[in-house]
Amino acid sequence: MAATSPTSDRPSLLDGLDPEQRAAAIAPRGPVCVLAGAGTGKTRTITHRIAHLIRSGHVAAGQVLAVTFTARAAGEMRTRLRALGVEGAQALTFHAAARRQLRYFWPRVVGDRPWDLLEGKLRLVGQAAHRVGLGTEPEILRDLASEVEWAKASLVTPEDYPVAAARAQRDAPASPAQVAEVYRAYEAIKNNAQVLDFDDLLLHTTAVLEEHGEVAREFRDRYRCFVVDEYQDVTPLQQRLLDAWLGGRDDLTVVGDVNQTIYSFGGASPRPLLEFTRRFPEATVVRLERDYRSTPQVVALANKVIGAARNRPAGSRLRLVGQRPDGPEPRFAEFDDEPAEATGVASRVRQLLDAGVAASEIAVLYRVNAQSETYEQALADAGVPYLVRGGERFFDRREIRQAMISLRTAAADPPPTELVTAVRSVLAPVGLTEQPPAGGAAKERWDGLLSLVELAEELAATVKGADLRRYVAELEQRAAAQHPPTVEGVTLASLHAAKGLEWDAVFLVGLAEGTLPIQHADGDDNAIEEERRLFYVGVTRAREHLWLSWSLSRHPGGRRHRRRSRFLYGLLPEQHPDARVPRGQQISKAAKPRCRVCGGPLRDTMEIKLGRCDGCPSTLDEELLARLKNWRSSRARELKVPPFVVFTDATLLAIAEQQPHDRHGLVSISGIGSGKVERFGADVLAVIRGERG
Structure with a gap:
C-alpha cells in the first residue's frame, strides 16, 4: 500500500481528537504510555494512532499486533479500525493471538499434531483432587481451578506454590501443600492426555519464542508494532509473552488506568504500567482526563469515590473532567430488604423506559452473580425485558444458529440486492416478521434476529460495497470472538463483567457492607482498595442516570442489621437522611499499614x-x-x-x-x-x- 504523507493525512484522520488524544495519536513510533481515565476515548485514541502510523508509512498494517483482554474489546477495536480504512492489522486477545501463533509454529517445533484445547479444566481438576484425597464438590473444584489459573498466570510452579501463596495471602480452598499437589497432578493428567488449557497457550508460545531463535526471528520480522490495551490488568505471564514478542525492541504503545485495576485475584498487576517509564525512560507519556462518557454530575461522584482511596501511586492520579452538558444528580436509596430494593429498581427502570430510554441502554450491576435472581424476578414482574450477561451466549441461541445457517447458504449465491435488504429477506423465513411479537420468548427471539439486521446496516455504512459474503465473514469472526451485536433488553451483570461497557442509565445495587466491599476482603487493605476500584468502575459505566441503593435485610421481615457500604461515606448529599456515617462504621486506624506499590507490610x-x-x-x-x-x-x-x-x-x-x-x-x-x-x-x-x- 502506498503511504500517504503525514501532512496530507492529518486533516481527515486526526480532526476531532482533543489535544491529548492527538498527542497520543501522533507520538513517535514508540515507546508510548497512555494513561487513560474512564470515558476519555482510549479506544478512539489508540485506533487513530494505529491508523496514523500506517498511513504515515511508519509500519504496514500487517505488521501491527494490538492485544486486549476481552473478545468484545478486540472486536470493537477491529470495527473502529475498519471504519478508519485499516484492513490487515491484528486486534486480538492475548489468548487468541497466542493460539494462532502456537498453531502456526507447532509442526515445526513439536512435529506431531497440535494438542487439543480444553474448553474447561474442572473435569481434570476433579481427577487431580480425587488423587490427592480432596473433595470434588463443584464449589471446591472451581476454587482449586482458580488457584491453578492464578499460579500459572503468576509464573508459579507447583513446587513454588506454597511459598508464593503465603506471600500473596491467597485464600485457598485447602492447605497450600494440598493445592500444590492438585496443581502437580492436574498438569500430569493434562500432559498425558496431550491437551492444553488456556494458560498453556501463553506459556507454550512464550517458550517457543524464547527457546527457538529461528521461530522468534520469523515472528519478529512479521510483527513490528505492538499495542496493549488495559495494560493495568496484565499478568506476569502475559508480560513475559509480550517481552518475547518484543525481543528487545521498543515499538510499543500501552494504554491503561491504575484506578481500574480489578483483577488482582487472578494475578493481574498494575506494576508494569507504573514502572513503564523506568523501563523506557525515553517514553512519551500522555494523560487522558477529559471524560466524554458521563455527565459532570456522574464524573464528580466518580472523582470522590477514587479520591478517597488510600496510598494512591502517582500513575493513578487521573482526575476526570466532565465534557458533557449537565445531567441529573445521582440518586441514593435505602430499602428495608432486597426484594423491596429490586422492586424499587424495576419501578425506576419502567419510568426510564416510559421516558424514552432504550432498554439496551440500562444496566443493573451487582457485586456477585447470586444477586441476579431477585432482579430478574422484579423486572419480569414489571414486564421489562432483560438479558443476563454471562448467561446463554448470543451465538449459541437456537434462532441465531438457524439464522447463521440460512445466511451462509444465501452467501454462496448472493442475491443482487443491497446488503440490508438481502439480510432481511434471508431472515424472514426464520422468524423476522415486519412487526414484532407482543412479548415473551417470541419477542426475545425477534429482537435477536433484528440485531443481525442492525449489524448489516452498520457494515453497509462503514464498508463500501459490502455484500452478503462480506457480512457472513463478519458474523463468523464475531461468533468466534463471542462479540455479539446489541440486543434490546435491560442488562443484568456483575461489576467485573461490566468492565469496558457503558450505558445511559446504571443501577448499582446491593451497596451494603459484606457485599461491597465483599466480606472476605475485610481486614486486608489491598483487597478493600480493589473493592473501591470495582465500585469506581461501576460508577463510571453510567453516561447520565446513576442510581445507588442498598437494603438493610436480605429477606422481608428479617432483622435490619446491614449497614450501607463504607464507600458511600462522603458521597451522599448533606440533606440525605442517610448521609451520616453509621455507628461503628468509621474507618479503623488499627489496620496494619501496607505498601501501596507491592502490598507488603511496612516496617518502619x-x-x-x-x-x-x-x-x-x-x-x-x-x-x-x-x-x-x-x-x-x-x-x-x-x-x-x-x-x-x-x-x-x-x-x-x-x-x-x-x-x-x-x-x-x-x-x-x-x-x-x-x-x-x-x-x-x-x-x-x-x-x-x-x-x-
Whole structure:
C-alpha cells in the first residue's frame, strides 16, 4: 500500500481528537504510555494512532499486533479500525493471538499434531483432587481451578506454590501443600492426555519464542508494532509473552488506568504500567482526563469515590473532567430488604423506559452473580425485558444458529440486492416478521434476529460495497470472538463483567457492607482498595442516570442489621437522611499499614509515612516538592517559627509522593493530624493543584 504523507493525512484522520488524544495519536513510533481515565476515548485514541502510523508509512498494517483482554474489546477495536480504512492489522486477545501463533509454529517445533484445547479444566481438576484425597464438590473444584489459573498466570510452579501463596495471602480452598499437589497432578493428567488449557497457550508460545531463535526471528520480522490495551490488568505471564514478542525492541504503545485495576485475584498487576517509564525512560507519556462518557454530575461522584482511596501511586492520579452538558444528580436509596430494593429498581427502570430510554441502554450491576435472581424476578414482574450477561451466549441461541445457517447458504449465491435488504429477506423465513411479537420468548427471539439486521446496516455504512459474503465473514469472526451485536433488553451483570461497557442509565445495587466491599476482603487493605476500584468502575459505566441503593435485610421481615457500604461515606448529599456515617462504621486506624506499590507490610516510621517499602519505586514529584518547600518557608516566616514546625521534610516528601486530592487524603498520611489539616490543609491542597507555591 502506498503511504500517504503525514501532512496530507492529518486533516481527515486526526480532526476531532482533543489535544491529548492527538498527542497520543501522533507520538513517535514508540515507546508510548497512555494513561487513560474512564470515558476519555482510549479506544478512539489508540485506533487513530494505529491508523496514523500506517498511513504515515511508519509500519504496514500487517505488521501491527494490538492485544486486549476481552473478545468484545478486540472486536470493537477491529470495527473502529475498519471504519478508519485499516484492513490487515491484528486486534486480538492475548489468548487468541497466542493460539494462532502456537498453531502456526507447532509442526515445526513439536512435529506431531497440535494438542487439543480444553474448553474447561474442572473435569481434570476433579481427577487431580480425587488423587490427592480432596473433595470434588463443584464449589471446591472451581476454587482449586482458580488457584491453578492464578499460579500459572503468576509464573508459579507447583513446587513454588506454597511459598508464593503465603506471600500473596491467597485464600485457598485447602492447605497450600494440598493445592500444590492438585496443581502437580492436574498438569500430569493434562500432559498425558496431550491437551492444553488456556494458560498453556501463553506459556507454550512464550517458550517457543524464547527457546527457538529461528521461530522468534520469523515472528519478529512479521510483527513490528505492538499495542496493549488495559495494560493495568496484565499478568506476569502475559508480560513475559509480550517481552518475547518484543525481543528487545521498543515499538510499543500501552494504554491503561491504575484506578481500574480489578483483577488482582487472578494475578493481574498494575506494576508494569507504573514502572513503564523506568523501563523506557525515553517514553512519551500522555494523560487522558477529559471524560466524554458521563455527565459532570456522574464524573464528580466518580472523582470522590477514587479520591478517597488510600496510598494512591502517582500513575493513578487521573482526575476526570466532565465534557458533557449537565445531567441529573445521582440518586441514593435505602430499602428495608432486597426484594423491596429490586422492586424499587424495576419501578425506576419502567419510568426510564416510559421516558424514552432504550432498554439496551440500562444496566443493573451487582457485586456477585447470586444477586441476579431477585432482579430478574422484579423486572419480569414489571414486564421489562432483560438479558443476563454471562448467561446463554448470543451465538449459541437456537434462532441465531438457524439464522447463521440460512445466511451462509444465501452467501454462496448472493442475491443482487443491497446488503440490508438481502439480510432481511434471508431472515424472514426464520422468524423476522415486519412487526414484532407482543412479548415473551417470541419477542426475545425477534429482537435477536433484528440485531443481525442492525449489524448489516452498520457494515453497509462503514464498508463500501459490502455484500452478503462480506457480512457472513463478519458474523463468523464475531461468533468466534463471542462479540455479539446489541440486543434490546435491560442488562443484568456483575461489576467485573461490566468492565469496558457503558450505558445511559446504571443501577448499582446491593451497596451494603459484606457485599461491597465483599466480606472476605475485610481486614486486608489491598483487597478493600480493589473493592473501591470495582465500585469506581461501576460508577463510571453510567453516561447520565446513576442510581445507588442498598437494603438493610436480605429477606422481608428479617432483622435490619446491614449497614450501607463504607464507600458511600462522603458521597451522599448533606440533606440525605442517610448521609451520616453509621455507628461503628468509621474507618479503623488499627489496620496494619501496607505498601501501596507491592502490598507488603511496612516496617518502619519512614516507610509508613511514605506509604511504600524502601525498595519499591518512588513516585516523587520533585517539582511539587520544591513548591511545597517554598510554601513552607513562606508560611514559617509569617508564623515566625522554624519550617519543621509547619511540616517536617519527611512529611513534605510523603505529600509530594502521594499527592492527596482532599483533606481525607492528607489525614491518611502518617504524621498529619486534624489540627494540621485545619491550619494548613487548604494551602497544601492548593499547592498540589498548582494554584500556589
